[in-house]
Amino acid sequence: MENSSPADPSADPSVTPAAPSAAPSGPSVAPAKPATVPMKPSTGPAEPAAGPGGHTAGPEGPAGPERRPHGPDGPDRPDGSDGPDGSSAGADTALRMFLAGAVLLAGLAVFLIGPLLAVACGSCQDGVRSVRLEGVLLAIRDFAVPITVITTLIGVFAARHGGRAGCAGLGALGLLLAAMVLVARV
Incomplete structure (x- = not known):
């Protein structure tokens, strides 16, 4: 049998040996050298191949810092927990x-x-100032504050980063309080 490759495949880094077939089809004749398969050029970070038990090899060996073994519940838990x-x-x-x-x-x-x-x-005289823009003050209180609270609560529980939504809502409530004071002072 002749090898169709003119050069030694171990010298060329873009060529890897092909995996032997588990179930041979046809007559069982052992080739002199394993067949080679050219590798595709990489366009991004390569995913390491999974070893026995689903573990992947990182720079420090199996289950290195790039990947960790999955727990009994699987790799992606919908609750976002780190442990079982x-x-x-x-x-x-x-x-x-x-x-x-x-x-x-x-x-x-x-x-x-x-x-x-x-x-x-x-x-x-009586501790209460007269407000010229009473309608604006009441609109802020009756509409803006409840809408801000409701949308903030939705954001806290529905958003992936609920803390950011909550802090933004608290800041918005502080701004609405300042707006009420400024509207009453005009």
Whole structure:
């Protein structure tokens, strides 16, 4: 049998030996040299081949820092936990609940105390200043504050980064409180 490759395949890095077939078809004749298959040029980072048990070899051997072995629940858990006990998912849920409570309390404070703080006046005769833009002040309280609280709560639980949504909502509530005070002072 003649080899169709004119050069030694071990000298060319773009050529790898082909894997032998598990079930030979036809007469069983052993070739003198294994057949070679040219490799495709890489366009990005290569995925390492999985070894026995689903582990992949990284720079430090099997299950190195690039990849870690999958737990008994599989590689991608929908709850986002790192371990089979779900520890980080529970902590994430607890932090989201805490943030949701903070948003609700801040929204309640802006809704109830904001207008009172806006119309309070220490030097006025009865302690309350007259507000020229009363409709704008009430529109902020009746529409903007509840919409901000509801959309923030949706963002805290629905978004992947719920902490960012919660912090943005708390900041927006602070800006609405400042807007109420500025509208009442005009």
